[in-house]
Amino acid sequence: MSMWFAKLFELEIVLSNRRHFETEFPGQSFEVLIVGSAIFYSARTFKQIESEFYVHCMRADDLRSVLSAKETLPQSLQLIVVDQNFTEELLELGNDLTDTVGSAVIALAYRDGAKAREFLDRWQSQTSRSIGFLPMRISVEVWLSMLRLLLHSQYVFPEDLQPCPAKLANQINTRPAIPPVSSDEHIRRLTIREREVLELIVLGESNKRIASELAITEHTVKLHVHNLVKKMGVPNRTAAVGMYYQAAKQGSLV
Known part of the structure; x- marks a missing residue:
């Protein structure tokens, strides 16, 4: 079995588990898809998200397996969170992912602010599609609050992604005065x-x-x-x- 097929098979299992979830919790219609390793996104994390927001969580190992499962992704997909380890893949496949997930919010989960800032600059240079950000090194309460905003299609722009003071000061000094x-x-x-x-x-x-x-x-x-x-x-x-x-x-x- 090839690695690609194994990942696709794993995502199919996740989607199958979703059908069991729907039977047990018929009123919970929103879906959250997390693209990342189980090391960072454990079953415990999923249960916490599901109990907090009454949504169903799924996980995929990479973006290509998500694109391959396009026909079986739920129509109620509300949010797709992509781990920072897939920034290059997200930049490469961003347009295809947008077509695949439709109006679902796309957000980058990051542990390295510098890497996230670099990604943001490159993302904005190649697409007009909005993207949210979800810092991982914060308290659980704040993290869940930011996730709630993303579930309501409110894009989050954390403070550590703002331009650094030196760069901002240089931009201000070189611009003409504006009332x-x-x-x-x-x-x-x-x-x-x-x-x-x-x-x-x-x-x-x-x-x-x-x-x-x-x-x-x-x-x-x-x-x-x-x-x-x-x-x-x-x-x-x-x-x-x-x-x-x-x-x-x-x-x-x-």
């Missing part, structure tokens, strides 16, 4: 629909719920989120929520 723009001015740039989407994000609604509330597709929601984040000059929707609260605190929202 500061207040939070409310950023928000006033939004269209009515973008403002509606933002207000629902502030309430903690997922893309699926926002689509239902506004009678639009999830794809359209994602386009609105992309546009409003760009107009507000923030890196992600979480930062957009922070700017909204800042404007609300100043009493400048209209």
Whole structure:
């Protein structure tokens, strides 16, 4: 039996186990797929995730076996977490993975911040697809909180992935002075629909719920989120929520 076939066979076993899970817990419909070694992602970790979020966890040894099992992956796949050992594979197969997992959130689990920053630079240079990050060297409580955000399609950008102070200072010093723009001015740039989407994000609604509330597709929601984040000059929707609260605190929202 070849190594590739063995890995594909293992993933098929995982998918078979999912059917048993559905029988035992019929109300738990979301799926989480973790690509990484059992050394880092144990059965105990899976049970903790499943009990905390009422989801089902699966594991694959590498990305190629995930792509090979495309036809049997569940439609309810919500999140795919890829270990940092597969950064090169993720960069190489990113577009194929996007086609395979559809609207599921893709996130990189990392233990080395420098390696994750390097990956982020390369990822952003070759694709417009958003990607989340999940640091592994943090407390379990914080880790689960970040995982919860990813399950709600809220992309996480940890502090240790921000540009280093020296690099940031150099960028600031070489740029022409730009008058500061207040939070409310950023928000006033939004269209009515973008403002509606933002207000629902502030309430903690997922893309699926926002689509239902506004009678639009999830794809359209994602386009609105992309546009409003760009107009507000923030890196992600979480930062957009922070700017909204800042404007609300100043009493400048209209």
